[in-house]
Amino acid sequence: MKPKTIAFVLSLAACLWMLMPPTPVSAQEPKEDRQLLDKILKATEEDDYDNFVAVGDYAFKAGMTPQMLEGVSGQVAPRLKKGYDCTYLGELNQKGFKVCLWKLVFMDGGDDILAKLVIKNQKVAGFWIQ
Numbered sequence: 001m002k003p004k005t006i007a008f009v010l011s012l013a014a015c016l017w018m019l020m021p022p023t024p025v026s027a028q029e030p031k032e033d034r035q036l037l038d039k040i041l042k043a044t045e046e047d048d049y050d051n052f053v054a055v056g057d058y059a060f061k062a063g064m065t066p067q068m069l070e071g072v073s074g075q076v077a078p079r080l081k082k083g084y085d086c087t088y089l090g091e092l093n094q095k096g097f098k099v100c101l102w103k104l105v106f107m108d109g110g111d112d113i114l115a116k117l118v119i120k121n122q123k124v125a126g127f128w129i130q
Contacts, residue, residue, distance in 0.1 A: 029088035030100070032122060033100045033117065033119060034088070036055050036119065036122075036124055037100070037102060037115065040052060040055065040117065040124065040127055041080060041115075044069065044076055044077060044080065045077045045081060046077070047070055047074075049066040049069050049070075055124045056123060057120065057121070057123040057124065059125065072129070079106045082106065083107035084105060084106045084107060085107075086104055086115075087102060087103045088100070088102055089101040089102060089114075094118075097118050097120050097125055097126075098119045098120065099116060099117070099118050099119075100116075100118075101114065101116055102114070102115040102117070103115075113129050113130065114129065114130045115127075115128075116128040116129070
């Protein structure tokens with residue numbers, strides 16, 4: 001093969017390689033963190049304040065009231081009961097806390113929810129759904 005032909009083939013291969021979509025990097029879902037999320041979601045579904053705060057740290061327990069859970073549970077529990085798929089999106093490190101993110105897709109076909117679970121020392125320090 002001529003040097004010009006080799007250079008052309010290599011250039012073409014490089015261009016094609018650059019056009020290929022990147023291989024997705026799937027985040028490995030931490031088993032212990034998922035167990036915390038499952039407990040929080042089950043307690044939300046059942047409007048069970050004691051089990052909801054049982055996995056939390058002191059500040060989480062002190063800042064959460066039964067009325068707060070009741071409000072969230074009233075909105076989300078019917079959808080949780082119909083079923084959902086949960087996909088781990090990844091985690092962030094923020095101010096010494098691990099922030100785990102999940103996407104909840106509901107079987108009712110309504111809007112998806114982003115669940116944000118803040119963890120320190122295997123205790124829930126915060127939980128938000130959007």
